[in-house]
Amino acid sequence: MSFDVFAQRFVGGEPAEAENGVLSELLAPHLMRVESESDFAELHFDDGTADFYGVAEPGTGFMVNHVSGQLAWELFVRMASAGDMALMAPGVPTMIFSEEVRQHLPEGLAEDAVVLSSGADILRTFANA
Template sequence: MSFDVYAQRFAGGEAAEAENGVLAELLAPHLMRVEPEFDFAELHFDDGTADFYGVAEPGSGFMVNHVSGQLAWELFARIASAGDMVLMAPGVPTMLFREEVRQHLPADLAQDAVVLSSGADILRTFANA
């Protein structure tokens, strides 16, 4: 999948920092190639790869694209859940991983947001959009 998917935590309707230590810990085993000057990393999974932007501070939000396989989406679901982040992509409802997060979103993102629990749910959301 080559379109851009953004992850961000919100508090009171504004972009906010997520807890960075846990997110970096989840990301670390998948780092294949890191280019800190571009805040970029190529992630590797048993069934594919992903381009990850925001590797220096994943808690401040990140973007992924060129994602192949399903395991990457499972990781992004775990990261988003751990950081109370949402995933956003063009033409797709805002994806959240705990209903409690909805109250922190800007109204335009909260309105059609869907609650998901896995990478498979993310892929179904893309397919249904």
């Protein structure tokens, strides 16, 4: 998947920080190459790779692209769930991983948001968009 997918936590419709320590801990085992000057990391999984932007402080939000395989999507579900974050991509409904997150989304994102629970759900959402 080569388009950009953004992750962001919202509180009261405004961008907010997520728990950075938990997100960094989830991310750490998959770091293959880190370019700290550009806040970029290449992630490695048993079935593929992903480009990750926001590696220094993933709790402030992050972006992924060039994702191959399904295991990367499972990681992004765990990260989004742990941080109460929404995933957003062009032409795709906002993806959330708890109904409670919907109340904090900005106007225009909440109405069509879909609650998902797995990486396979994300891939189905992309395919159905």
